[in-house]
Amino acid sequence: MNASPLARPFPAMPAIAGVGLRVARARYKAWDRCDLTFVTLAEGTSVAGVLTNSRCPSPEVEWCRQALVLGQARALVVNAGNSNAFTGHRGRAAVEAIAARTASAIGCVPSDVFVASTGVIGVPLPIDKAEAGLDAAFAAEPCGWEDAAATIMTTDTFAKGAVTTAVVDGRTVTLAGIIKGSGMIAPDMATMLGFIFTDAAVDPAFLQRAMTGANAQSFSCITVDGDTSTSDTVLAFATGAAGNAPLVDDDSDGADAFRAALADLCHQLAVLVVRDGEGATKLIEVQVTGADSDRSAHRIAMSIANSPLVKTAVAGEDANWGRVVMAVGKAGEPAERDRLSIRFGNTLVARDGLAVEGYDEAPVTAHLKGQEVEIGVDLGIGEGEATVWTCDLTHGYISINADYRS
Amino acid sequence: MNASPLARPFPAMPAIAGVGLRVARARYKAWDRCDLTFVTLAEGTSVAGVLTNSRCPSPEVEWCRQALVLGQARALVVNAGNSNAFTGHRGRAAVEAIAARTASAIGCVPSDVFVASTGVIGVPLPIDKAEAGLDAAFAAEPCGWEDAAATIMTTDTFAKGAVTTAVVDGRTVTLAGIIKGSGMIAPDMATMLGFIFTDAAVDPAFLQRAMTGANAQSFSCITVDGDTSTSDTVLAFATGAAGNAPLVDDDSDGADAFRAALADLCHQLAVLVVRDGEGATKLIEVQVTGADSDRSAHRIAMSIANSPLVKTAVAGEDANWGRVVMAVGKAGEPAERDRLSIRFGNTLVARDGLAVEGYDEAPVTAHLKGQEVEIGVDLGIGEGEATVWTCDLTHGYISINADYRS
Numbered sequence: 128m129n130a131s132p133l134a135r136p137f138p139a140m141p142a143i144a145g146v147g148l149r150v151a152r153a154r155y156k157a158w159d160r161c162d163l164t165f166v167t168l169a170e171g172t173s174v175a176g177v178l179t180n181s182r183c184p185s186p187e188v189e190w191c192r193q194a195l196v197l198g199q200a201r202a203l204v205v206n207a208g209n210s211n212a213f214t215g216h217r218g219r220a221a222v223e224a225i226a227a228r229t230a231s232a233i234g235c236v237p238s239d240v241f242v243a244s245t246g247v248i249g250v251p252l253p254i255d256k257a258e259a260g261l262d263a264a265f266a267a268e269p270c271g272w273e274d275a276a277a278t279i280m281t282t283d284t285f286a287k288g289a290v291t292t293a294v295v296d297g298r299t300v301t302l303a304g305i306i307k308g309s310g311m312i313a314p315d316m317a318t319m320l321g322f323i324f325t326d327a328a329v330d331p332a333f334l335q336r337a338m339t340g341a342n343a344q345s346f347s348c349i350t351v352d353g354d355t356s357t358s359d360t361v362l363a364f365a366t367g368a369a370g371n372a373p374l375v376d377d378d379s380d381g382a383d384a385f386r387a388a389l390a391d392l393c394h395q396l397a398v399l400v401v402r403d404g405e406g407a408t409k410l411i412e413v414q415v416t417g418a419d420s421d422r423s424a425h426r427i428a429m430s431i432a433n434s435p436l437v438k439t440a441v442a443g444e445d446a447n448w449g450r451v452v453m454a455v456g457k458a459g460e461p462a463e464r465d466r467l468s469i470r471f472g473n474t475l476v477a478r479d480g481l482a483v484e485g486y487d488e489a490p491v492t493a494h495l496k497g498q499e500v501e502i503g504v505d506l507g508i509g510e511g512e513a514t515v516w517t518c519d520l521t522h523g524y525i526s527i528n529a530d531y532r533s
Numbered sequence: 534m535n536a537s538p539l540a541r542p543f544p545a546m547p548a549i550a551g552v553g554l555r556v557a558r559a560r561y562k563a564w565d566r567c568d569l570t571f572v573t574l575a576e577g578t579s580v581a582g583v584l585t586n587s588r589c590p591s592p593e594v595e596w597c598r599q600a601l602v603l604g605q606a607r608a609l610v611v612n613a614g615n616s617n618a619f620t621g622h623r624g625r626a627a628v629e630a631i632a633a634r635t636a637s638a639i640g641c642v643p644s645d646v647f648v649a650s651t652g653v654i655g656v657p658l659p660i661d662k663a664e665a666g667l668d669a670a671f672a673a674e675p676c677g678w679e680d681a682a683a684t685i686m687t688t689d690t691f692a693k694g695a696v697t698t699a700v701v702d703g704r705t706v707t708l709a710g711i712i713k714g715s716g717m718i719a720p721d722m723a724t725m726l727g728f729i730f731t732d733a734a735v736d737p738a739f740l741q742r743a744m745t746g747a748n749a750q751s752f753s754c755i756t757v758d759g760d761t762s763t764s765d766t767v768l769a770f771a772t773g774a775a776g777n778a779p780l781v782d783d784d785s786d787g788a789d790a791f792r793a794a795l796a797d798l799c800h801q802l803a804v805l806v807v808r809d810g811e812g813a814t815k816l817i818e819v820q821v822t823g824a825d826s827d828r829s830a831h832r833i834a835m836s837i838a839n840s841p842l843v844k845t846a847v848a849g850e851d852a853n854w855g856r857v858v859m860a861v862g863k864a865g866e867p868a869e870r871d872r873l874s875i876r877f878g879n880t881l882v883a884r885d886g887l888a889v890e891g892y893d894e895a896p897v898t899a900h901l902k903g904q905e906v907e908i909g910v911d912l913g914i915g916e917g918e919a920t921v922w923t924c925d926l927t928h929g930y931i932s933i934n935a936d937y938r939s
Contacts, residue, residue, distance in 0.1 A: 179862075180865070181859070181862030181863055182861070182862045182864070182865070182866070182867070182868040182869075182870070183858050183859070183861055183862030183868060183870040183873065184862070184870070210855075212855070212858070213855060213858045213870065213873075213883070213886060213887070213888075214887065214888075215871060215885070215886050215887040217887075247855065248855025248856070248858060248859065249854065249855045249858070249883065249888050250888070310842065352841045352842065353759075353839070353840075353841065354840050354841060354842045354856075354859060354860070354863065355859065355862065355863035356859065357858065357859055357862050433759070434759075434760050435758045435759065435760060435841070435926075435930070435934070436716065436758060436760045436934055439930070439931055439934035439935045440934065440935070442931070442935040443934070443935035445935075448655065449616075449618070449619060449653060449654025449655045450654070450760075452589050452618070452619045452654055452655070452763065453587070453589070453654065453760060453761065453762065453763055454760070455588070455589055456585075456587030456588045456589030456590070456761065456763050457587055457760065457761035458588070459586070459588070460588070461588070462588040462589060464588070464589040464590070464619065465621060467589065467619075477619070477655065479621070480619060480621050481619070481620065481621045481623075482619075482620075482655050482656070520841075520931065520935075521931060521935070522928050522931050522932075524841070524845070524931075525845055525848070525926065525927060525928050525930075525931055526928075528841070528842055528845035528846065528849070529845045529846070529848040529849035529851075529926075529927070
């Protein structure tokens with residue numbers, strides 16, 4: 128599989144004190160690549176996370192939901208090639224076996240071990256392969272971020288990571304994240320699998336609030352195909368190795384800076400997922416303003432971003448604003464046809480419910496030929512606004528998904 | 534454009550007393566085909582209808598919504614090639630001009646004239662072309678159903694009509710319908726353009742109740758691409774020429790038979806629209822049972838029917854039930870993973886939240902190779918049920934919509 132035309136090179140990412148990365152071959156599929164990622168976390172590491180709202184979640188998601196309540200983490204295990212979703216008690220048994228074996232190897236309790244899996248649905252994760260893979264990982268040399276990011280991939284076409292820093296309590300802390308996902312992407316409070324690591328000392332409750340806030344503006348604002356995975360998981364781990372006075376609430380020194388850095392990192396990671404959307408050739412940013420409320424703006428933006436007709440029009444480099452009107456109209460949110468304005472890039476093509484007569488088509492055409500397309504919609508009825516990101520819908524998406532066998 | 538592989542031959546349809554059909558060339562686009570349909574209706578014709586719930590409807594939809602309140606009709610004008618949607622006061626002026634000219638020609642009031650348009654959004658319907666087309670239609674010889682059904686087409690690949698009968702008050706009445714639509718099909722209480730004619734005498738209020746009921750089980754249960762048109766319109770006209778005692782309420786002689794016949798006709802027409810879904814190669818029936826309520830079952834069924842991953846799996850003839858689980862999970866409706874069962878055709882592939890071990894794949898494969906695919910989902914938690922119809926998602930859909938220029 129060639130890399131997405133929207134791929135980005137993997138960034139230089141420093142080690143995070145307190146975080147150890149290792150990968151191994153569990154051979155969950157008939158492939159010769161690493162597919163098990165094992166991350167050790169220093170004692171005292173805080174954890175927070177957002178998980179899929181699917182009513183049919185994987186046992187991994189249920190496990191993480193329970194373990195997150197305790198707020199502490201010592202290890203993370205990620206399996207690629209088998210999502211273990213919809214596998215009943217045998218799937219649950221596999222998660223428990225992984226947590227137990229890992230806890231025993233590093234000397235912690237099983238609830239300190241977080242587990243995530245991605246891949247085919249409906250096949251119980253083979254415990255023997257998981258255990259052999261874990262044993263190999265325990266014995267492996269540490270690796271870098273790019274190897275870990277590559278090991279969690281499935282249909283992804285490039286390894287995805289991002290890094291940022293913040294000054295907290297007079298110290299520079301680093302936040303690093305890796306993420307995977309390219310189909311079944313319409314996160315409902317979370318996305319496929321994303322993992323964020325920081326050396327900052329952060330109280331779990333504060334970390335959770337910051338993560339929930341960052342998620343609302345990042346992973347919850349992307350869609351590839353409107354399909355929400357059963358396994359969506361984003362976890363944030365804070366080792367505390369930076370030695371700052373722990374962030375506990377909004378008054379803590381550096382709370383705002385940390386929150387902003389986390390939001391920035393989540394945004395970077397979320398957009399990378401869209402850049403690897405199945406079959407994507409264009410990254411689309413949909414900006415909705417003037418809506419009845421932010422929530423209403425978000426729903427309208429997602430209605431546009433999930434519309435197959437809008438997405439195929441962008442693929443065809445066609446400034447088909449009529450399809451944008453259609454998507455606004457079907458969202459079921461307050462809208463007044465005769466106050467609606469639409470732009471592609473910086474060019475207004477419709478205003479007050481009418482085509483802008485004689486607008487200059489040249490900049491619109493040039494904008495649509497680029498890899499990054501911006502669609503702006505102003506409802507003209509309020510102050511609500513939202514931005515979401517998606518990709519175009521192409522023959523590539525059909526080829527990938529009509530040919531992919533379960 | 535070749536006809537859809539799922540196309541059906543146009544049925545033999547008798548004339549309906551009180552209904553006159555004529556077509557003409559308004560030349561709304563640069564084509565040499567009839568694109569204006571003019572239908573005369575006998576004095577005393579009742580009318581009922583269902584219209585799009587889009588917040589950005591066309592002026593035609595607004596016109597019909599107002600005229601339906603009066604319950605009487607003398608003419609119908611349908612324009613193909615230009616939907617006149619999102620055209621502000623100029624679009625409204627075109628509708629008023631059409632109604633006025635038609636009313637003057639046949640001697641009725643403008644509110645007796647129903648107008649529907651389909652095609653590109655955002656270009657005001659040219660009044661001069663409409664008027665010239667109308668004048669040609671007024672002077673034309675009457676035509677048959679197939680010509681009328683072909684004249685209302687846009688990207689449709691075959692003319693679509695259906696007919697049925699019912700015995701009402703001792704007389705056999707006939708119900709005939711024509712319909713168009715192949716993209717932007719996710720009717721929200723109605724679908725693209727559908728027109729139903731009967732010689733039965735039916736009180737408008739009863740006709741509206743019967744139409745609303747039939748719609749809920751037909752047009753509201755189909756989806757091609759999840760995109761809801763700004764122009765969706767289904768109108769039912771009853772001329773009364775059959776001479777039966779008018780149907781006025783549930784106690785009228787033949788009320789049940791008429792309602793059943795109307796529901797049957799709407800179902801036939803709705804499925805024809807799915808058979809002409811853009812790029813469709815397979816007709817998919819999604820049956821959901823055991824849900825919390827019928828409404829919940831409908832939402833789950835639509836979540837499955839609108840899932841690009843389910844639709845591409847069917848295109849690839851892949852019994853990927855994991856994607857069905859995903860679509861159930863994202864619907865946001867009550868579901869218990871470990872009570873869920875899924876079948877393709879008559880073969881149960883998952884039961885109680887687990888793959889059925891060693892199920893016979895041969896009949897599943899054979900079923901998926903056919904043109905009509907049935908996906909059954911039992912939630913196992915209640916009595917709610919629903920059936921919806923959709924088509925697969927193929928390269929054909931992308932080609933049609935990425936290449937179609939506004």
